[in-house]
Amino acid sequence: MxxxxxxxxxxxxxxxxxxxxxxxxxxxxxxxxxxxxxxxxxxxxxxxxxxHDPLTGLYNRRGLRTAYAAFAATFPGQPVVAILLDLDGFKEINDDHGHDVGDEVLIEIAERLAHVATTYGGEMARHSGDEFAGIFPVREHGIRQIADALLAAVATSIDVQAATGPAAVALSASIGVAVVDSNDPLEDVALHRADIAMFHAKRGGRNQHVLYTPGMTMPPSEARRGLRLRDLHQQRGVTA
The missing domain is CATH 4.10.860 (DNA Excision Repair, Uvrb; Chain A)
Known part of the structure; x- marks a missing residue:
């Protein structure tokens, strides 16, 4: 990059x-x-x-890394709020209405998340599929306030044009939050911790945010919807 x-x-x-x-x-x-x-x-x-991601216009992973590096260079040693957000029920939207509607929903969600990022001085990225990542500086706004704003942005129903006619779809989000030092690596520390917290949000019932705390570990695999790509990579690395 x-x-x-x-x-x-x-x-x-x-x-x-x-x-x-x-x-x-x-x-x-x-x-x-x-x-x-x-x-x-x-x-x-x-x-x-x-x-940037070609569908939503948000940063892609490379763009987020660049933004994070710029923040670290400008504010070395400052706390950063790392966010990982996964849409609850997005697969059902694709299954019920098709991928074109799914793309329309992703674009709308991305616009809302970008607005929250602008409000709180942060940056959002499409991390993969229906998963979004963000970084926010710790300012006068509380961490809970930022996470609540992201939840609210996702929760508002979206009007779409489905094959059967106009429809309103509703989503929620599971959000993992981690507070790290700007000198910490983005993927290996900041987003890794946010990922762990996000899975606790899912395991706890979804439609919520969970803050990473020291010692928190990934929930057992059987508690999730299924193995994700990152899990398969980890397993291959262990058995190789």
Whole structure:
């Protein structure tokens, strides 16, 4: 991610210098400007796509890592609220109404979560499928206030156009919350702890948020809906 963006920046700079050179050699700035502007737009679009989810427009995992690294560089050693949010009942929406409606729901949920992130100075990302991740600075807002706002954003029903006609779908969310140091790794510490807390939220009945506490471990596998991809990877690593 960082190397690719650096390469894009180098190309961008080279294009700009080339435009200046064109003026120096008499090619003419007016003649070169449209081509330079087009290249700049294409590079900006490519950089955006590298960091964002194409469906929802939220950050993808790479984008969230970049945002987290920027926060850590700006506020070293400061507390960060890491959020992992999984939609309850999303599979049923896909099964009942189809994937097009499912995509429509994800887009609407993403817009709502982005609004919460803007309100509380954080960043949200589509982590995978119907799972979202976020990071928030610890400011005057309480951790519970942020989590409650995310729950409320998901809970409001969504009007969709299903094959059988207009329909209103309702969702809830299971949210794991972890407070970490900005110097802690994002995946291995911040989101890992939020993931553990999220599964406790699911095991406790869903439609709630759970705060990670020291010593908290992942619930037994039989308490979950089934093995997820991360569980299969872990099992393969143990047996390999």
């Amino acid at each position: 960082f190397i690719t963006i650096l390469v894009a920046a180098i190309i961008y700079t080279a294009v700009t210098l080339l435009a200046g050179a064109c003026v120096g050699f008499g090619v003419g700035y007016l003649a070169a400007r449209p081509a330079v502007a087009q290249l700049r737009d294409e590079l900006a679009d490519a950089a955006w796509q590298l960091a």
